Amino acid sequence: MSHPVENLKTTYNLLALDSKTADFLGKFYVRREATEMRELLTSIQIKHQPTRILFAGHRGSGKTSELRYLKSMLEQEPTLVIFVSTIEDLNLANVHYTEILLAVVDNVIDLLYDIGVTLDGTLIKRAEKLLAQLAGDLVVESTSSSSHGYGLSAFFKVIGANIRRDFDTREVLRNNVTTIISDILEVTNELISSAQEQTNKQILIIVDDLEKVTSRKQITEIFEGFSLVINKLDCHFVLTLPTSVIHSTETRQIRIDYCKTVMLPLFAIKKPDGTDNETEIQEMEIIANKRIIGNSIPPDVLRQAALYSGGLIQDFLRLLEGACLKAITNGKYKLSHDLLDESFAELSNEYKVSIEARQIPLLKKIHETKSADMDDDVKQLLFSLALLEYIDRDSRGVWYDLHPAVVKAFEPIW
Amino acid sequence: MTTFPLNKYLVGTSSMMSELILLLKIAKHGFAICTYSDQKVFNFQTSKLKEYGLENKVLVKEKKYEGKEEDLIEYLEAEKNNFSEKIKEKFQKWATNYERLAFSISGLEEKLESNDVGRLNVLRDYFLSFEYFVIIWIPDTYLKDIPAKAPDFWRIRSKVFQFDRSERHNELGLGLLADSPHDAQQCFERAIYRNKENPILCNNKGLSLLKQEKYDEALDSFERAVKLNPKSVRFLNNYAVNRCLLKQHNKSIPLFRSGVKIDSNDPALLLNYGLALMKLGRFRTAISNFNKVLSIEPKNRFAMLNLSKAYFQTGKFHRAMDVLEKLLGENPDYADAMTLSGATHTKLGNFSHAETLLNRAVALAPSDIEAIYNKAILHHKMKKPDLALNEFDKVLSQDPTHADALREKKKITRKIKK
Numbered sequence: 001m002s003h004p005v006e007n008l009k010t011t012y013n014l015l016a017l018d019s020k021t022a023d024f025l026g027k028f029y030v031r032r033e034a035t036e037m038r039e040l041l042t043s044i045q046i047k048h049q050p051t052r053i054l055f056a057g058h059r060g061s062g063k064t065s066e067l068r069y070l071k072s073m074l075e076q077e078p079t080l081v082i083f084v085s086t087i088e089d090l091n092l093a094n095v096h097y098t099e100i101l102l103a104v105v106d107n108v109i110d111l112l113y114d115i116g117v118t119l120d121g122t123l124i125k126r127a128e129k130l131l132a133q134l135a136g137d138l139v140v141e142s143t144s145s146s147s148h149g150y151g152l153s154a155f156f157k158v159i160g161a162n163i164r165r166d167f168d169t170r171e172v173l174r175n176n177v178t179t180i181i182s183d184i185l186e187v188t189n190e191l192i193s194s195a196q197e198q199t200n201k202q203i204l205i206i207v208d209d210l211e212k213v214t215s216r217k218q219i220t221e222i223f224e225g226f227s228l229v230i231n232k233l234d235c236h237f238v239l240t241l242p243t244s245v246i247h248s249t250e251t252r253q254i255r256i257d258y259c260k261t262v263m264l265p266l267f268a269i270k271k272p273d274g275t276d277n278e279t280e281i282q283e284m285e286i287i288a289n290k291r292i293i294g295n296s297i298p299p300d301v302l303r304q305a306a307l308y309s310g311g312l313i314q315d316f317l318r319l320l321e322g323a324c325l326k327a328i329t330n331g332k333y334k335l336s337h338d339l340l341d342e343s344f345a346e347l348s349n350e351y352k353v354s355i356e357a358r359q360i361p362l363l364k365k366i367h368e369t370k371s372a373d374m375d376d377d378v379k380q381l382l383f384s385l386a387l388l389e390y391i392d393r394d395s396r397g398v399w400y401d402l403h404p405a406v407v408k409a410f411e412p413i414w
Numbered sequence: 415m416t417t418f419p420l421n422k423y424l425v426g427t428s429s430m431m432s433e434l435i436l437l438l439k440i441a442k443h444g445f446a447i448c449t450y451s452d453q454k455v456f457n458f459q460t461s462k463l464k465e466y467g468l469e470n471k472v473l474v475k476e477k478k479y480e481g482k483e484e485d486l487i488e489y490l491e492a493e494k495n496n497f498s499e500k501i502k503e504k505f506q507k508w509a510t511n512y513e514r515l516a517f518s519i520s521g522l523e524e525k526l527e528s529n530d531v532g533r534l535n536v537l538r539d540y541f542l543s544f545e546y547f548v549i550i551w552i553p554d555t556y557l558k559d560i561p562a563k564a565p566d567f568w569r570i571r572s573k574v575f576q577f578d579r580s581e582r583h584n585e586l587g588l589g590l591l592a593d594s595p596h597d598a599q600q601c602f603e604r605a606i607y608r609n610k611e612n613p614i615l616c617n618n619k620g621l622s623l624l625k626q627e628k629y630d631e632a633l634d635s636f637e638r639a640v641k642l643n644p645k646s647v648r649f650l651n652n653y654a655v656n657r658c659l660l661k662q663h664n665k666s667i668p669l670f671r672s673g674v675k676i677d678s679n680d681p682a683l684l685l686n687y688g689l690a691l692m693k694l695g696r697f698r699t700a701i702s703n704f705n706k707v708l709s710i711e712p713k714n715r716f717a718m719l720n721l722s723k724a725y726f727q728t729g730k731f732h733r734a735m736d737v738l739e740k741l742l743g744e745n746p747d748y749a750d751a752m753t754l755s756g757a758t759h760t761k762l763g764n765f766s767h768a769e770t771l772l773n774r775a776v777a778l779a780p781s782d783i784e785a786i787y788n789k790a791i792l793h794h795k796m797k798k799p800d801l802a803l804n805e806f807d808k809v810l811s812q813d814p815t816h817a818d819a820l821r822e823k824k825k826i827t828r829k830i831k832k
Contacts, residue, residue, distance in 0.1 A: 009440045016444060018542065018571070060570050087539045218532075298679075314570055322573070328440065329433050330648070333710075336677040338646040350574050354561030384565055 004333035007294035012324040014291035015317045019065040025072055029065060030287045032264075033279075035393075037066055040262045041073060044204060044236055052230050052237045054223075056246045057264035058385060060314025063240050066264060067206050070238070078201040080115070082107045086209040095210075095218075097225030098177035099170070104205055104233075105188050112191060117198050119191070127187050134176050134184075185232045192235050203235040210240055219245050227258065243389055244382040247374045265391040267311035272370050272392070272399045279393075281306045284316055291317075296324070301335045308344045310388050310403040319343050344405065352409040354384040363402055364414040372400040429585045430575045431459060435466045437573065438474075438516045438547050445541040447568065449554040451578040456520070456551060459577050462585060463518060463549070471513040473497065474549075479521035483537055490517060494546060520551040531563040538567045554578070580609035587618060595625035613642035617649050620656065629660045640669075647677045655686055663693045681707045685717055692720070697728045715745050722754055731761045749778040753785040760792045768792050783809050787819055799826050 017028060031037075043051060057063045071081040084103050086095060112119065177184065192203055210219060219241060230237050239258075246261065267280040284306040288297070297320065305323070309316035322343030323335045332339070355363070359377055366387060372378045381387035386406045390399050402410075437446060450456040460476065467474040475493055479486055497515040500508045525534050541548045552560065554576065560568045568574070587601030602619035609615060620635030636653035643649060654669035670687035673680065688703035704721035707714055718741040725734035738755040745751060752775035759768035772792060775785040790805030806823040809816050 012440060013442050016441065016571075059566060087536060318569075318571075318573075325433050325436060325573075329436050332680075334679065336647055336680065338643065338648065338676065341643065341645055346574070346576075349576060350561070350569055353557040354565075354568075380562070384561055385569070 004294060004296065005328060008296045008324055008328055008333065010293045011291060011296045012321055012328070014293070015288070015321045015324065017291065019062075019068060024065070025068055028290045029069055030283075030290060031069065032062070032066065033283060034265050036262050036264060037070075040238075041070060043260060044070075044074060044079070044238075045077060047236070048202075050234055050236055051260065052258045053239070054246075054258045054261045055238050055240045055264065056243055056261060057240075058243050058266060058312060058382075058388065060312055060385070061264055061266055062313045063264055064208055067208055067238065067240070071206065074204060080111060080195065080199065080201045080203045082111055082203065082205045084205060084207045086207065095222060096170070096174050097222050097229065098174045098181075100207060100210075100222065100226060101177065101181075101184065101229055102173075104207070105184065105191075107205070108188060108191050108195070108203075111203075112195055115195065115199060117195050119194055123187070123190050123194070127191075130180065130183055130187055133180055134173070181229070182232075185229065189232075189234045192233070196235075204238065205233075205235055206238045206240075208240050230258075242383065244379045247379060247382065263391065265393075266388055267306070267313070268390040268392065269306055269309070269311045270401070272390075276307070280311065284309070284311070284313065287313065288316065288320060295334060296327075297335045301337055301340050304337060305340055308340070308347070308404050310401070310405070311390070312385065312388065312403070315347065315385075315403075315405070319347060322346060344408065348405040348408040351384075351386055351403060351405045355381075355386060355406065355410070360410055360414055363406065363410055366400055367402050367407060367411075370399045370401055429588050430577060430581055431462050431466060431585055434463065434549070434575055435470055435472070438467065438472045438514060439470055441547055443542070443545050443547060444571070444573070445538070445544075445548040445550060446573040446575060447550050447552060447560075448575045448577055449552050449557060451554050455577050455579055455582050456553075458582050458585075460518060460520075460551070467516065468511065471511065472516055473512040473514070474516050474518050476518045476520075479519055479524060481524060483533060483540075486519070486537075487540060490544060490546075490548070493517070494544075497546075514546070516547040516549060518549045518551065522550055523552050523556050526556055526559050526563065531559070531567075534560075534564040534567040538564075538570075538572070542571060578608070580605045580612065580615065583608070584615055584618060587622065591618075591622055591625065595622045598622040599626070611642060613639040613646065613649060616642065617646075617652060620652060624652075624656060624659065629656060632656050633660070644672075645676055647673045647680050647683055650676075651680070651683045651686060654690070658686070658690050658693070663690045666690045667694070678706075679710055681711050681714060681717070684710075685714075685720070688717075688720060688724075692724055692727070697724045700724050701728075713744060715741060715748060715751070719748075719751055719754065722751075722758070726754065726758055726761075731758050734758050735762070747778060749775045749782060749785065752778070753782065753788055756785070756792065757788040760788065760795055765792065765796050769796075781812065783812055783816065787816070790819070791822065794822065794826060799830055802826055 014028070017024065019029075040053065040055065043053065055063060055067065067083070071083055074081050082104075084100070084107050086100065086103070195201075196203060210222060223239070223241065223245070226239070230239075243263070246263070267284050268277050269281050269284065271277050281303060285299070285302050288302055288305075292302075301323070302320075305319045306316055308319055319340065320335070320343075323339040326339040326342055327333070327335050330339070359381065362377055362381075363386075366372050366378075366381075372381075372387065378387065382389065386403055388401060388403055390401065391397070392399065434446060434448070437444075448459070450459060464474050464476075477486070477489060494515065497512075501512075522534065522537070525531055525537075541550075583601045583605035587598040587605065590598035590601060599619060599622035602615055602622055605615045606612070606619060616635045616639035620632045620639065623629075623632035623635060633653075633656055636649060636656050639649040640646070640653050650669050650673040654666040654673070657663070657666035657669065667687075667690060670683065670690060673683045674687065677683065684703045684707045688700040688707070691697070691700035691703065701721060701724045704717045704724065707717035708721065711717065718737050722734040722737040722741065725731070725737065735755070735758050738751055738758060741751045742748060742755060752771050756768045756772035756775060759765070759771065769792060772785060772789045775782065776789060779785060786805050787809050790802045790809065793799075793802035793805060803823060803826055806819045806826075809819040810823070813819075
C-alpha cells in the first residue's frame, strides 16, 4: 500500500489532469446523466442530412470532455469524426472564420490521408489550382505533390505556418479565401464526398475551443461568418460557444442558421429554493472519486467542495487541488474542512477582482431572485463565471445564481 | 510527567511560497500566476523562489518577456533541452543539486497593455502542455484586466498566488520563527497591520509568542485566529495547547472537542487532546485518543509512548509492556521509551531487566531526570538505599523542586535513621 502522502500527491496530479490526455476517456471520464448529451448524440446518429449544432456551456463546465466522449461513441458507428481545436490547430488569438475554414479543410485532408482514400486526378488538379490561387503572392515553398494528392496536406501546413507568422500574411490569406470561397467549398465538398463514398461513413466535424480565443464581440463575428460557410458543407458540424454568447441578441439570427443549440448544463448542486440537490452532488462526487487515491479526501469534504464549486466542474477540481497542496504543505495525509475553506477563500479572492463595485447591487438582486435580465452587465458576469446558469432537470426551466465564491466575497458587504 | 514540547505539538502554518515550491516538486506540469503588489515584493518573492528551489532541488530559471511569444517559446524549449541533456550527462553538480526545472516569467502584462490579451490564452495552452512548470509574475495593478479580458488564462487550469507586503512579512517571520522568535513576532505584527482579517497571521504571531514563553500574550492571538476561522483545526489545536501551557487544562478541553468535531482524524489534535485528558486524570478517554492516533498512524512513536504511560498510570503494567516492546522493537534507541519500560519492569518486579534498560536510557540521555528518578526508585526497590539516595540527589541537583524525588528521598532517609 502506498504512503498516504504519496496518495495525496498522486491525487493532486490526477485532479489536475487534462481531458485531452490519451487515457482520460478510458480511465477518468464519467458519463453525464444530462439529457442534453443524449439528445446531441441521437440527433447526429439519426439525421442523414447534414446537421449543424451549437454546443454551449460555461467555460470549465466539461464541454471538451463531453465532445471527446461524443467522438469516441460516434467512431463506433459509421461516422468519421474530425476534431478541430482552434487553439491547437491555429495557435491564434485573433481568429477569423476563414482561418477556421482552412483548418477544417486541412483536417479533412489529413483524414483522407489517414484512412487511405484515393482521390480522383481531376480533383487533385482542381485543388492544386485552388491552392495556388489561395497563396497568391505569398511565397509558399513548393511541396512535392503525390499522385494521391496528399501534397495538399503539406501545402496546408505551410499556409498554417504563414497564418501564424504575421498579421499582414493573415490579412492577405483572409482576402484570398473570401474571393474564392465558393470554389473552396465546392472542392472541400468533393473531398468529403470521396471520403464518405469510399468508407461508407458520414463525417462529423467538431470545432472546439472557440470561446477561448477572443472577446464576446469577436466570437459573435466568427459565428456570423462561419454560419454562411457551414450551411454549404456536406457534413455534420458541432461548434462550441460560451453561454454568454447564446444570450446575446446579436446572435439570435446566427442561432436560427444553425439547426440546433444544445446547452451542457452545469451540475445544479442547489435547487432554486436553496436546498441541496443530492443527485447532482453525487454525480460530481463520482467524477472526483475516479481521481482520488486511497482515502485522501473524506466524503464530507468532497461534498462541501461540490457545493462551493457552484456545480462548475473546473472549480470543483481546482478547489480540491488547492486543498491537497495545503494538506501536503502542512504535513497532513488527507483533506480537512479547514484546508478546503482556505482553498475556497482563495477562489473567492480570484472572483472578487473580476467584479466592479457598481455591479454589487445587481449581484444581490440576482442572488435573491434567482433570475437575471440579459443586459451587458449580466452577460459580462456570465462570461467571467461570477454568474451561473442552471437548468432544472425536471421542469427544464432556467434559473440563475451567483457562484458561491462570489457570494462569499460580497455577502458580508451587501 | 506529561509535557507539551512546542516543536512537537503546535501546528505551524505554511506560507504561499512554500505551497508554490511544493507545487514545483509534485506537479507534473502546469502553470501558476503570481501577482505582486510592488517591486520590493516581487524581488523578495522571486529571490525566495530561487532559494527554496535550490533547497528542494528545483532549478528556477528567470526570464523577462520581451514582446514576442515565439521568442519566449523558443527560449523555454531550448532551456528544457539543455536541462535534459545535462541531467542525462549527470554532471556531478547537476545530479546532486537539481532534479526538476521550473521557469519564472515576468513582463507578460505587456500583452494586456498592447490589448493583445487573447494571445495570453494561446500561451496558456502552451504552458499547460509544456513539460515543466511555469510561474508567471504579473503586477496586481492588472488584476482588474486579466479576469475580464483573459478569463481562461486567469482561472481555468491555472493556480493563482497573490503576493503582497503582508505575505512578504509573513514569509520573513516564518524564516525567523525558529531562531529569533521576537523578530518573527515583529514581522507577523507588520503583516497583521496590513491584513487584519487573516487568521493565519494571527496564528503565526501566537506561535512566535509561545516560542518566547509569553503564554498569556499568545492567548489573544490564537483567540483572534479562531474567531476569524472557527473551522480551522490547526488554530483550535494551537489555542488549546496554549491553554495547556498555562496549566488551564480544563479550558483546553472544549477547544479540543470543537477541533475533533470538525476533524476526528487529525493525529496532532488527538494526541494533544489525549495529553490534556491525562493531565486531568481522564485516562480512559486519553487511551481511546491515543489508540485512534495509532489507527491512523500505526508507527507514531509518541502516541505509543503516551498510550503506554496511560496504561502505566492506571496500573495496567502488562498492557503498557506490550506497547513498549513494540515501540522499542521499532525504535531501539528511544530513551523515553526505555525509561518507561524500565519503570514498568520495576513495577512488575523484573529488576534485572529494569536495571539494564534504565542504565541504557541514562547512557543515551545522561541528564534525563525521568530516567535518573526511575533508576533511584529501582535501587530503592532492590533494597539499595545508598544508591537510591545518590540518584535522588542527582535528580534534585537538576531540579530542586522535584516533588516526587523529595518525597521518596525523605522516606528513605527516615527508614535509614530508624
